[in-house]
Amino acid sequence: xxxxxxxxxxxxxxxxxxxxxxxxxxxxxxxxxxxxxxxxxxxxxxxxxxxxxxxxxxxxxxxxxxxxxxxxxxxxxxxxxxxxxxxxxxxxxxxxxxxxxxxxxxxxxxxxxxxxxxxxxxxxxxxxxxxxxxxxxxxxxxxxxxxxxxxxxxxxxxxxxxxxxxxxxxxxxxxxxxxxxxxxxxxxxxxxxxxxxxxxxxxxxxxxxxxxxxxxxxxxxxxxxxxxxxxxxxxxxxxxxxxxxxxxxxxxxxxxxxxxxxxxx
Amino acid sequence: xxxxxxxxxxxxxxxxxxxxxxxxxxxxxxxxxxxxxxxxxxxxxxxxxxxxxxxxxxxxxxxxxxxxxxxxxxxxxxxxxxxxxxxxxxxxxxxxxxxxxxxxxxxxxxxxxxxxxxxxxxxxxxxxxxxxxxxxxxxxxxxxxxxxxxxxxxxxxxxxxxxxxxxxxxxxxxxxxxxxxxxxxxxxxxxxxxxxxxxxxxxxxxxxxxxxxxxxxxxxxxxxxxxxxxxxxxxxxxxxxxxxxxxxx
Numbered sequence: 001x002x003x004x005x006x007x008x009x010x011x012x013x014x015x016x017x018x019x020x021x022x023x024x025x026x027x028x029x030x031x032x033x034x035x036x037x038x039x040x041x042x043x044x045x046x047x048x049x050x051x052x053x054x055x056x057x058x059x060x061x062x063x064x065x066x067x068x069x070x071x072x073x074x075x076x077x078x079x080x081x082x083x084x085x086x087x088x089x090x091x092x093x094x095x096x097x098x099x100x101x102x103x104x105x106x107x108x109x110x111x112x113x114x115x116x117x118x119x120x121x122x123x124x125x126x127x128x129x130x131x132x133x134x135x136x137x138x139x140x141x142x143x144x145x146x147x148x149x150x151x152x153x154x155x156x157x158x159x160x161x162x163x164x165x166x167x168x169x170x171x172x173x174x175x176x177x178x179x180x181x182x183x184x185x186x187x188x189x190x191x192x193x194x195x196x197x198x199x200x201x202x203x204x205x206x207x208x209x210x211x212x213x214x215x216x217x218x219x220x221x222x223x224x225x226x227x228x229x230x231x232x233x234x235x236x237x238x239x240x241x242x243x244x245x246x247x248x249x250x251x252x253x254x255x256x257x258x259x260x261x262x263x264x265x
Numbered sequence: 266x267x268x269x270x271x272x273x274x275x276x277x278x279x280x281x282x283x284x285x286x287x288x289x290x291x292x293x294x295x296x297x298x299x300x301x302x303x304x305x306x307x308x309x310x311x312x313x314x315x316x317x318x319x320x321x322x323x324x325x326x327x328x329x330x331x332x333x334x335x336x337x338x339x340x341x342x343x344x345x346x347x348x349x350x351x352x353x354x355x356x357x358x359x360x361x362x363x364x365x366x367x368x369x370x371x372x373x374x375x376x377x378x379x380x381x382x383x384x385x386x387x388x389x390x391x392x393x394x395x396x397x398x399x400x401x402x403x404x405x406x407x408x409x410x411x412x413x414x415x416x417x418x419x420x421x422x423x424x425x426x427x428x429x430x431x432x433x434x435x436x437x438x439x440x441x442x443x444x445x446x447x448x449x450x451x452x453x454x455x456x457x458x459x460x461x462x463x464x465x466x467x468x469x470x471x472x473x474x475x476x477x478x479x480x481x482x483x484x485x486x487x488x489x490x491x492x493x494x495x496x497x498x499x500x501x502x503x504x505x506x507x508x509x510x511x512x513x514x
Contacts, residue, residue: 047412050412050416051415051416052412052415052416074418076416077416078412078413078416078417080409080412080413082409084407084409084410084412084413086410086427086428086431087508088431088434088506088508097413097414097417097427098417098418100423100427101414101417101418101419101420101423101424101427101428102417102418102419102420102423103423104420136507136508138508156417162416
Protein backbone atom coordinates (compact mmCIF):
# COMPACT_ATOMS: atom_id res chain seq x y z
CA UNK A 1 0.00 0.00 0.00
CA UNK A 2 1.35 3.42 -1.01
CA UNK A 3 2.12 6.36 1.28
CA UNK A 4 0.58 9.76 0.64
CA UNK A 5 2.69 12.83 1.23
CA UNK A 6 1.51 16.37 1.58
CA UNK A 7 4.43 18.65 0.71
CA UNK A 8 4.69 22.32 1.62
CA UNK A 9 0.93 22.58 1.57
CA UNK A 10 -0.56 26.00 2.07
CA UNK A 11 -4.04 27.40 1.72
CA UNK A 12 -5.58 30.81 2.10
CA UNK A 13 -9.08 32.18 1.79
CA UNK A 14 -8.30 35.63 0.44
CA UNK A 15 -5.99 37.19 3.05
CA UNK A 16 -6.81 34.59 5.65
CA UNK A 17 -3.90 32.12 5.68
CA UNK A 18 -5.24 28.88 7.13
CA UNK A 19 -1.94 26.99 6.99
CA UNK A 20 1.36 27.15 5.11
CA UNK A 21 4.40 24.93 4.59
CA UNK A 22 2.61 21.97 6.06
CA UNK A 23 4.20 18.56 5.62
CA UNK A 24 2.36 15.36 6.43
CA UNK A 25 2.83 11.75 5.43
CA UNK A 26 -0.01 9.27 5.64
CA UNK A 27 1.49 5.84 6.01
CA UNK A 28 -0.01 3.35 3.57
CA UNK A 29 -2.49 0.92 5.06
CA UNK A 30 -2.58 2.76 8.39
CA UNK A 31 -4.93 5.14 10.16
CA UNK A 32 -3.77 8.68 10.68
CA UNK A 33 -5.88 10.81 13.01
CA UNK A 34 -5.84 14.57 13.00
CA UNK A 35 -6.99 16.39 16.12
CA UNK A 36 -7.73 20.04 16.47
CA UNK A 37 -10.12 22.63 17.82
CA UNK A 38 -12.95 23.96 15.71
CA UNK A 39 -12.01 26.45 13.03
CA UNK A 40 -8.34 25.51 13.00
CA UNK A 41 -8.47 24.20 9.44
CA UNK A 42 -8.74 20.42 9.83
CA UNK A 43 -11.57 20.09 7.36
CA UNK A 44 -9.87 22.46 4.94
CA UNK A 45 -6.77 20.29 4.98
CA UNK A 46 -8.87 17.19 4.35
CA UNK A 47 -10.74 18.87 1.50
CA UNK A 48 -7.44 19.90 -0.02
CA UNK A 49 -6.23 16.30 -0.05
CA UNK A 50 -9.57 15.22 -1.54
CA UNK A 51 -9.24 17.81 -4.29
CA UNK A 52 -12.38 19.59 -3.16
CA UNK A 53 -10.84 23.04 -2.74
CA UNK A 54 -11.69 25.17 -5.70
CA UNK A 55 -13.07 28.65 -5.92
CA UNK A 56 -11.92 32.08 -6.84
CA UNK A 57 -10.91 33.29 -3.40
CA UNK A 58 -8.98 30.14 -2.45
CA UNK A 59 -5.24 30.02 -3.08
CA UNK A 60 -3.39 26.76 -2.56
CA UNK A 61 0.27 25.89 -2.59
CA UNK A 62 2.16 22.64 -2.38
CA UNK A 63 1.25 19.23 -3.68
CA UNK A 64 -0.15 15.87 -2.72
CA UNK A 65 2.06 13.01 -3.86
CA UNK A 66 1.35 9.29 -3.78
CA UNK A 67 4.18 6.86 -3.06
CA UNK A 68 3.50 4.89 -6.25
CA UNK A 69 3.68 7.96 -8.47
CA UNK A 70 0.07 7.74 -9.66
CA UNK A 71 -2.42 10.55 -9.04
CA UNK A 72 -4.59 10.36 -5.95
CA UNK A 73 -7.68 11.43 -7.81
CA UNK A 74 -10.16 8.60 -8.25
CA UNK A 75 -8.64 6.57 -5.45
CA UNK A 76 -10.34 8.15 -2.44
CA UNK A 77 -13.61 7.56 -0.67
CA UNK A 78 -15.12 10.49 1.22
CA UNK A 79 -17.10 10.32 4.42
CA UNK A 80 -18.25 13.52 6.06
CA UNK A 81 -19.75 14.50 9.38
CA UNK A 82 -23.23 14.65 7.97
CA UNK A 83 -24.15 11.35 6.37
CA UNK A 84 -25.11 13.10 3.07
CA UNK A 85 -27.66 10.40 2.28
CA UNK A 86 -29.96 11.31 -0.58
CA UNK A 87 -33.41 11.69 0.99
CA UNK A 88 -35.27 10.51 -2.12
CA UNK A 89 -33.29 7.28 -2.51
CA UNK A 90 -33.72 4.17 -0.39
CA UNK A 91 -30.80 2.60 1.46
CA UNK A 92 -29.93 0.31 -1.44
CA UNK A 93 -29.84 3.21 -3.92
CA UNK A 94 -27.81 5.31 -1.52
CA UNK A 95 -25.22 2.61 -1.09
CA UNK A 96 -24.90 2.06 -4.84
CA UNK A 97 -24.99 5.76 -5.74
CA UNK A 98 -21.34 5.76 -6.82
CA UNK A 99 -21.96 3.07 -9.43
CA UNK A 100 -24.95 4.91 -10.80
CA UNK A 101 -23.16 8.26 -10.84
CA UNK A 102 -20.37 6.76 -12.91
CA UNK A 103 -22.58 4.86 -15.30
CA UNK A 104 -22.71 6.13 -18.82
CA UNK A 105 -26.36 5.41 -19.46
CA UNK A 106 -28.58 8.45 -20.01
CA UNK A 107 -31.51 7.17 -18.08
CA UNK A 108 -31.83 5.15 -14.99
CA UNK A 109 -31.70 1.45 -15.55
CA UNK A 110 -34.67 -0.34 -14.05
CA UNK A 111 -32.49 -2.85 -12.29
CA UNK A 112 -29.04 -2.75 -10.79
CA UNK A 113 -26.50 -5.20 -12.13
CA UNK A 114 -26.70 -8.39 -10.12
CA UNK A 115 -23.08 -8.25 -9.04
CA UNK A 116 -23.42 -4.66 -7.86
CA UNK A 117 -26.54 -5.56 -5.96
CA UNK A 118 -24.90 -8.55 -4.33
CA UNK A 119 -21.89 -6.48 -3.36
CA UNK A 120 -24.21 -3.88 -1.84
CA UNK A 121 -26.03 -6.53 0.14
CA UNK A 122 -22.71 -7.83 1.40
CA UNK A 123 -21.58 -4.46 2.71
CA UNK A 124 -25.00 -3.81 4.22
CA UNK A 125 -24.67 -7.17 5.94
CA UNK A 126 -21.22 -6.14 7.21
CA UNK A 127 -22.52 -2.92 8.75
CA UNK A 128 -25.53 -4.79 10.11
CA UNK A 129 -28.48 -3.09 8.42
CA UNK A 130 -29.25 -5.42 5.55
CA UNK A 131 -32.86 -5.57 6.76
CA UNK A 132 -33.27 -1.84 6.09
CA UNK A 133 -32.24 -2.02 2.42
CA UNK A 134 -35.60 -0.73 1.18
CA UNK A 135 -36.12 2.01 3.79
CA UNK A 136 -35.85 5.72 3.04
CA UNK A 137 -33.19 7.56 5.07
CA UNK A 138 -35.82 9.59 6.93
CA UNK A 139 -37.00 6.39 8.61
CA UNK A 140 -33.56 5.58 10.03
CA UNK A 141 -31.92 6.68 13.28
CA UNK A 142 -28.75 8.76 13.30
CA UNK A 143 -26.60 5.70 14.00
CA UNK A 144 -28.25 3.69 11.23
CA UNK A 145 -27.74 6.55 8.79
CA UNK A 146 -24.03 6.61 9.56
CA UNK A 147 -23.95 2.86 9.03
CA UNK A 148 -25.42 3.40 5.58
CA UNK A 149 -22.80 6.08 4.94
CA UNK A 150 -20.12 3.61 6.01
CA UNK A 151 -21.59 0.96 3.72
CA UNK A 152 -21.53 3.47 0.87
CA UNK A 153 -17.86 4.17 1.63
CA UNK A 154 -17.07 0.44 1.65
CA UNK A 155 -18.99 -0.02 -1.59
CA UNK A 156 -16.63 2.42 -3.28
CA UNK A 157 -13.80 0.07 -2.34
CA UNK A 158 -11.03 2.68 -2.57
CA UNK A 159 -7.53 2.29 -1.07
CA UNK A 160 -7.73 5.70 0.62
CA UNK A 161 -10.54 6.82 2.91
CA UNK A 162 -10.90 10.42 4.10
CA UNK A 163 -13.22 10.89 7.06
CA UNK A 164 -14.32 14.21 8.51
CA UNK A 165 -15.68 13.71 12.03
CA UNK A 166 -17.93 10.93 10.77
CA UNK A 167 -19.17 9.94 14.21
CA UNK A 168 -19.59 13.39 15.75
CA UNK A 169 -23.36 13.50 15.43
CA UNK A 170 -24.26 10.25 17.21
CA UNK A 171 -24.48 9.38 20.91
CA UNK A 172 -21.48 8.06 22.85
CA UNK A 173 -22.38 4.36 22.78
CA UNK A 174 -23.27 4.35 19.09
CA UNK A 175 -20.05 6.21 18.42
CA UNK A 176 -17.97 3.46 20.07
CA UNK A 177 -19.84 0.81 18.06
CA UNK A 178 -19.28 2.71 14.83
CA UNK A 179 -15.59 3.19 15.65
CA UNK A 180 -15.12 -0.54 16.20
CA UNK A 181 -17.03 -1.34 13.03
CA UNK A 182 -15.09 1.10 10.87
CA UNK A 183 -11.79 -0.04 12.32
CA UNK A 184 -12.64 -3.65 11.54
CA UNK A 185 -13.96 -2.98 8.02
CA UNK A 186 -11.34 -0.45 6.94
CA UNK A 187 -8.18 -2.24 8.04
CA UNK A 188 -5.38 -2.24 5.48
CA UNK A 189 -6.65 0.96 3.96
CA UNK A 190 -4.96 4.32 4.23
CA UNK A 191 -7.31 6.34 6.38
CA UNK A 192 -7.16 9.97 7.40
CA UNK A 193 -9.67 10.63 10.16
CA UNK A 194 -10.37 14.12 11.39
CA UNK A 195 -11.86 14.51 14.82
CA UNK A 196 -12.05 16.80 17.80
CA UNK A 197 -12.42 13.87 20.17
CA UNK A 198 -8.98 12.80 21.54
CA UNK A 199 -10.34 9.46 22.66
CA UNK A 200 -11.54 8.65 19.15
CA UNK A 201 -8.13 9.58 17.73
CA UNK A 202 -6.31 7.49 20.33
CA UNK A 203 -8.57 4.47 19.89
CA UNK A 204 -8.30 4.33 16.12
CA UNK A 205 -5.09 6.06 15.03
CA UNK A 206 -1.73 4.51 14.34
CA UNK A 207 -0.47 8.08 14.20
CA UNK A 208 -2.18 10.95 15.95
CA UNK A 209 -1.39 14.53 15.01
CA UNK A 210 -2.61 17.73 16.55
CA UNK A 211 -3.24 20.70 14.30
CA UNK A 212 -3.08 24.06 16.10
CA UNK A 213 -2.27 27.73 15.78
CA UNK A 214 -2.85 30.27 13.06
CA UNK A 215 -1.55 29.65 10.48
CA UNK A 216 -2.01 26.07 11.64
CA UNK A 217 0.93 23.80 12.33
CA UNK A 218 1.17 20.10 13.03
CA UNK A 219 2.66 18.75 16.23
CA UNK A 220 4.82 15.62 16.27
CA UNK A 221 2.97 12.35 15.91
CA UNK A 222 1.76 10.47 18.94
CA UNK A 223 1.94 6.75 18.41
CA UNK A 224 -0.45 5.10 20.85
CA UNK A 225 0.56 1.56 21.88
CA UNK A 226 -1.36 -1.60 21.04
CA UNK A 227 -3.79 -2.87 18.42
CA UNK A 228 -6.68 -0.79 17.12
CA UNK A 229 -9.46 -0.41 18.10
CA UNK A 230 -7.88 0.11 21.49
CA UNK A 231 -10.04 -0.72 24.44
CA UNK A 232 -11.14 1.92 26.90
CA UNK A 233 -9.73 0.19 29.99
CA UNK A 234 -6.17 0.73 28.80
CA UNK A 235 -4.55 2.99 31.43
CA UNK A 236 -1.99 4.40 29.09
CA UNK A 237 -4.69 5.38 26.64
CA UNK A 238 -6.57 7.23 29.33
CA UNK A 239 -3.40 9.04 30.40
CA UNK A 240 -2.71 10.09 26.83
CA UNK A 241 -6.27 11.26 26.50
CA UNK A 242 -5.86 13.45 29.57
CA UNK A 243 -2.68 14.96 28.19
CA UNK A 244 -4.22 15.58 24.79
CA UNK A 245 -7.33 17.15 26.26
CA UNK A 246 -5.09 19.48 28.27
CA UNK A 247 -3.14 20.38 25.18
CA UNK A 248 -6.30 20.98 23.14
CA UNK A 249 -7.69 23.23 25.84
CA UNK A 250 -4.47 25.19 26.15
CA UNK A 251 -4.08 25.71 22.44
CA UNK A 252 -7.65 26.99 22.25
CA UNK A 253 -7.02 29.29 25.22
CA UNK A 254 -3.84 30.60 23.65
CA UNK A 255 -5.68 31.40 20.46
CA UNK A 256 -8.43 33.05 22.46
CA UNK A 257 -6.02 35.26 24.39
CA UNK A 258 -4.15 36.21 21.23
CA UNK A 259 -7.37 37.33 19.59
CA UNK A 260 -8.16 39.26 22.73
CA UNK A 261 -4.86 41.17 22.71
CA UNK A 262 -5.42 42.02 19.08
CA UNK A 263 -8.76 43.53 20.00
CA UNK A 264 -7.20 45.82 22.58
CA UNK A 265 -4.54 47.11 20.23
CA UNK B 266 -60.84 17.04 12.28
CA UNK B 267 -59.50 15.90 8.97
CA UNK B 268 -57.48 18.52 7.13
CA UNK B 269 -59.28 17.81 3.89
CA UNK B 270 -62.58 18.93 5.46
CA UNK B 271 -61.32 22.36 6.49
CA UNK B 272 -61.40 24.02 3.05
CA UNK B 273 -64.98 22.78 2.66
CA UNK B 274 -65.89 24.34 6.00
CA UNK B 275 -64.31 27.63 4.94
CA UNK B 276 -66.44 27.53 1.79
CA UNK B 277 -69.64 26.99 3.75
CA UNK B 278 -68.63 29.79 6.12
CA UNK B 279 -68.08 32.16 3.23
CA UNK B 280 -71.52 31.31 1.80
CA UNK B 281 -73.16 32.02 5.15
CA UNK B 282 -71.28 35.29 5.49
CA UNK B 283 -72.35 36.32 1.99
CA UNK B 284 -75.98 35.47 2.70
CA UNK B 285 -75.75 37.27 6.05
CA UNK B 286 -74.40 40.49 4.58
CA UNK B 287 -77.05 40.53 1.86
CA UNK B 288 -79.86 39.88 4.36
CA UNK B 289 -78.72 42.23 7.14
CA UNK B 290 -77.74 45.26 5.06
CA UNK B 291 -80.51 44.68 2.53
CA UNK B 292 -78.11 45.04 -0.39
CA UNK B 293 -80.00 45.40 -3.69
CA UNK B 294 -79.55 42.42 -5.98
CA UNK B 295 -77.96 44.51 -8.77
CA UNK B 296 -75.06 45.24 -6.39
CA UNK B 297 -74.65 41.88 -4.66
CA UNK B 298 -77.09 39.08 -5.49
CA UNK B 299 -77.78 36.52 -2.77
CA UNK B 300 -76.15 33.09 -3.07
CA UNK B 301 -79.38 31.32 -3.94
CA UNK B 302 -80.09 33.43 -7.02
CA UNK B 303 -76.49 33.01 -8.15
CA UNK B 304 -76.89 29.27 -7.74
CA UNK B 305 -80.14 29.42 -9.73
CA UNK B 306 -78.35 31.25 -12.51
CA UNK B 307 -75.57 28.70 -12.42
CA UNK B 308 -77.98 25.86 -12.89
CA UNK B 309 -79.92 27.68 -15.61
CA UNK B 310 -76.83 28.65 -17.58
CA UNK B 311 -74.91 25.47 -16.81
CA UNK B 312 -74.16 24.53 -20.45
CA UNK B 313 -72.82 28.00 -21.21
CA UNK B 314 -70.76 28.16 -18.02
CA UNK B 315 -69.39 24.67 -18.68
CA UNK B 316 -68.35 25.58 -22.19
CA UNK B 317 -66.57 28.76 -21.08
CA UNK B 318 -65.02 27.08 -18.05
CA UNK B 319 -63.40 24.54 -20.34
CA UNK B 320 -61.96 27.37 -22.43
CA UNK B 321 -60.47 29.21 -19.46
CA UNK B 322 -59.24 26.02 -17.84
CA UNK B 323 -57.55 24.97 -21.06
CA UNK B 324 -55.82 28.35 -21.24
CA UNK B 325 -54.63 28.07 -17.67
CA UNK B 326 -53.40 24.49 -17.96
CA UNK B 327 -51.65 25.05 -21.27
CA UNK B 328 -50.06 28.21 -19.88
CA UNK B 329 -48.96 26.32 -16.80
CA UNK B 330 -47.41 23.45 -18.73
CA UNK B 331 -45.58 25.72 -21.16
CA UNK B 332 -44.57 28.16 -18.42
CA UNK B 333 -43.12 25.38 -16.29
CA UNK B 334 -41.22 23.91 -19.22
CA UNK B 335 -39.76 27.29 -20.20
CA UNK B 336 -39.06 28.21 -16.57
CA UNK B 337 -37.16 24.99 -15.92
CA UNK B 338 -35.22 25.33 -19.18
CA UNK B 339 -34.33 28.90 -18.28
CA UNK B 340 -33.13 27.79 -14.83
CA UNK B 341 -30.97 25.07 -16.37
CA UNK B 342 -29.43 27.54 -18.83
CA UNK B 343 -28.73 30.01 -16.02
CA UNK B 344 -27.04 27.32 -13.94
CA UNK B 345 -25.01 25.61 -16.63
CA UNK B 346 -24.09 28.47 -18.96
CA UNK B 347 -22.60 30.84 -16.44
CA UNK B 348 -21.33 33.10 -19.22
CA UNK B 349 -24.89 33.79 -20.36
CA UNK B 350 -26.12 34.66 -16.87
CA UNK B 351 -25.27 38.40 -16.89
CA UNK B 352 -27.05 38.71 -20.25
CA UNK B 353 -30.12 36.69 -19.41
CA UNK B 354 -30.89 38.00 -15.92
CA UNK B 355 -31.74 41.58 -17.03
CA UNK B 356 -33.86 40.14 -19.82
CA UNK B 357 -35.70 38.02 -17.33
CA UNK B 358 -36.27 41.06 -15.11
CA UNK B 359 -37.52 43.18 -18.02
CA UNK B 360 -40.21 40.61 -18.80
CA UNK B 361 -41.39 41.07 -15.21
CA UNK B 362 -40.88 44.84 -14.95
CA UNK B 363 -43.39 45.47 -17.76
CA UNK B 364 -46.81 44.70 -16.30
CA UNK B 365 -48.45 41.90 -18.21
CA UNK B 366 -51.63 43.97 -18.25
CA UNK B 367 -49.81 46.58 -20.29
CA UNK B 368 -48.61 43.92 -22.69
CA UNK B 369 -52.05 42.40 -23.13
CA UNK B 370 -53.24 44.67 -25.98
CA UNK B 371 -50.00 44.07 -27.88
CA UNK B 372 -50.35 40.32 -27.41
CA UNK B 373 -53.93 40.53 -28.76
CA UNK B 374 -52.59 42.37 -31.76
CA UNK B 375 -49.90 39.80 -32.42
CA UNK B 376 -51.59 36.54 -31.51
CA UNK B 377 -55.23 37.29 -32.15
CA UNK B 378 -58.38 36.96 -30.08
CA UNK B 379 -58.15 33.21 -29.68
CA UNK B 380 -56.58 31.10 -27.01
CA UNK B 381 -52.97 31.68 -28.05
CA UNK B 382 -52.71 35.19 -26.63
CA UNK B 383 -54.19 34.09 -23.27
CA UNK B 384 -51.85 31.13 -23.04
CA UNK B 385 -48.90 33.41 -23.72
CA UNK B 386 -50.08 35.85 -21.03
CA UNK B 387 -50.27 33.01 -18.54
CA UNK B 388 -46.83 31.76 -19.55
CA UNK B 389 -45.40 35.26 -19.06
CA UNK B 390 -46.85 35.48 -15.56
CA UNK B 391 -45.84 32.07 -14.24
CA UNK B 392 -42.53 31.74 -16.05
CA UNK B 393 -40.77 33.96 -13.53
CA UNK B 394 -41.64 32.26 -10.22
CA UNK B 395 -40.91 28.87 -11.74
CA UNK B 396 -37.58 29.95 -13.23
CA UNK B 397 -36.33 31.70 -10.09
CA UNK B 398 -37.37 28.94 -7.70
CA UNK B 399 -35.89 26.21 -9.89
CA UNK B 400 -32.71 28.25 -10.39
CA UNK B 401 -32.38 28.74 -6.63
CA UNK B 402 -32.94 25.05 -6.02
CA UNK B 403 -30.35 24.01 -8.60
CA UNK B 404 -27.82 26.54 -7.36
CA UNK B 405 -28.07 25.59 -3.72
CA UNK B 406 -27.52 21.89 -3.97
CA UNK B 407 -26.46 20.56 -0.59
CA UNK B 408 -22.65 20.84 -0.49
CA UNK B 409 -22.25 17.40 1.10
CA UNK B 410 -23.91 15.71 -1.88
CA UNK B 411 -21.75 17.63 -4.33
CA UNK B 412 -18.55 16.71 -2.45
CA UNK B 413 -19.58 13.10 -2.36
CA UNK B 414 -20.49 12.95 -6.04
CA UNK B 415 -17.26 14.73 -6.90
CA UNK B 416 -15.07 12.22 -5.06
CA UNK B 417 -17.08 9.42 -6.68
CA UNK B 418 -16.14 10.71 -10.11
CA UNK B 419 -19.66 11.59 -11.21
CA UNK B 420 -20.32 12.52 -14.83
CA UNK B 421 -21.94 15.97 -15.22
CA UNK B 422 -25.17 14.57 -16.64
CA UNK B 423 -25.45 11.98 -13.88
CA UNK B 424 -24.75 14.71 -11.34
CA UNK B 425 -27.66 16.77 -12.68
CA UNK B 426 -30.05 13.87 -13.04
CA UNK B 427 -29.33 12.10 -9.78
CA UNK B 428 -28.22 14.85 -7.39
CA UNK B 429 -28.97 18.40 -8.46
CA UNK B 430 -32.34 17.92 -10.13
CA UNK B 431 -33.98 15.86 -7.35
CA UNK B 432 -32.34 18.20 -4.84
CA UNK B 433 -34.00 21.17 -6.55
CA UNK B 434 -37.48 19.61 -6.62
CA UNK B 435 -38.69 20.96 -3.26
CA UNK B 436 -37.75 24.50 -4.36
CA UNK B 437 -39.37 23.97 -7.75
CA UNK B 438 -42.49 22.76 -5.96
CA UNK B 439 -42.84 26.08 -4.12
CA UNK B 440 -42.48 27.85 -7.45
CA UNK B 441 -45.21 25.64 -8.89
CA UNK B 442 -47.57 26.42 -6.02
CA UNK B 443 -47.17 30.14 -6.68
CA UNK B 444 -47.55 29.58 -10.42
CA UNK B 445 -50.83 27.71 -10.05
CA UNK B 446 -52.29 30.52 -7.95
CA UNK B 447 -51.36 33.29 -10.38
CA UNK B 448 -52.15 31.38 -13.58
CA UNK B 449 -55.85 32.48 -13.63
CA UNK B 450 -54.74 36.14 -13.67
CA UNK B 451 -53.10 35.67 -17.05
CA UNK B 452 -56.01 33.82 -18.56
CA UNK B 453 -58.77 36.12 -17.28
CA UNK B 454 -57.00 39.41 -17.95
CA UNK B 455 -56.27 38.15 -21.42
CA UNK B 456 -59.95 37.45 -21.92
CA UNK B 457 -60.93 40.89 -20.66
CA UNK B 458 -58.74 42.65 -23.16
CA UNK B 459 -60.18 40.80 -26.10
CA UNK B 460 -61.76 37.42 -26.63
CA UNK B 461 -64.87 35.64 -27.78
CA UNK B 462 -65.05 32.89 -25.15
CA UNK B 463 -64.06 32.05 -21.60
CA UNK B 464 -65.15 33.00 -18.09
CA UNK B 465 -63.44 36.41 -18.26
CA UNK B 466 -65.32 37.18 -21.46
CA UNK B 467 -68.58 36.05 -19.86
CA UNK B 468 -68.00 38.30 -16.84
CA UNK B 469 -67.36 41.28 -19.07
CA UNK B 470 -70.53 40.62 -21.10
CA UNK B 471 -72.64 40.04 -17.99
CA UNK B 472 -71.30 43.20 -16.38
CA UNK B 473 -72.20 45.32 -19.40
CA UNK B 474 -75.78 44.02 -19.28
CA UNK B 475 -76.03 44.33 -15.47
CA UNK B 476 -76.59 40.56 -15.15
CA UNK B 477 -74.90 40.66 -11.81
CA UNK B 478 -75.99 37.14 -10.86
CA UNK B 479 -74.34 35.70 -13.97
CA UNK B 480 -71.20 37.64 -13.20
CA UNK B 481 -71.09 36.21 -9.71
CA UNK B 482 -71.79 32.76 -11.10
CA UNK B 483 -68.78 33.04 -13.41
CA UNK B 484 -66.67 34.38 -10.54
CA UNK B 485 -67.65 31.48 -8.31
CA UNK B 486 -66.81 28.92 -10.98
CA UNK B 487 -63.47 30.63 -11.55
CA UNK B 488 -62.69 30.53 -7.84
CA UNK B 489 -63.52 26.83 -7.77
CA UNK B 490 -61.26 26.16 -10.73
CA UNK B 491 -58.33 28.01 -9.15
CA UNK B 492 -58.73 26.42 -5.75
CA UNK B 493 -59.22 22.98 -7.31
CA UNK B 494 -56.13 23.41 -9.45
CA UNK B 495 -54.11 24.45 -6.40
CA UNK B 496 -55.17 21.48 -4.29
CA UNK B 497 -54.64 19.08 -7.17
CA UNK B 498 -51.12 20.43 -7.69
CA UNK B 499 -50.38 20.36 -3.99
CA UNK B 500 -51.59 16.76 -3.74
CA UNK B 501 -49.51 15.67 -6.73
CA UNK B 502 -46.39 17.44 -5.44
CA UNK B 503 -46.75 15.79 -2.06
CA UNK B 504 -47.08 12.40 -3.70
CA UNK B 505 -44.16 12.93 -6.07
CA UNK B 506 -41.77 14.59 -3.59
CA UNK B 507 -42.47 12.81 -0.32
CA UNK B 508 -39.14 13.78 1.23
CA UNK B 509 -39.76 17.53 1.08
CA UNK B 510 -41.82 17.44 4.26
CA UNK B 511 -38.57 16.69 6.08
CA UNK B 512 -36.21 18.96 4.23
CA UNK B 513 -38.12 21.99 3.04
CA UNK B 514 -40.63 22.64 5.79
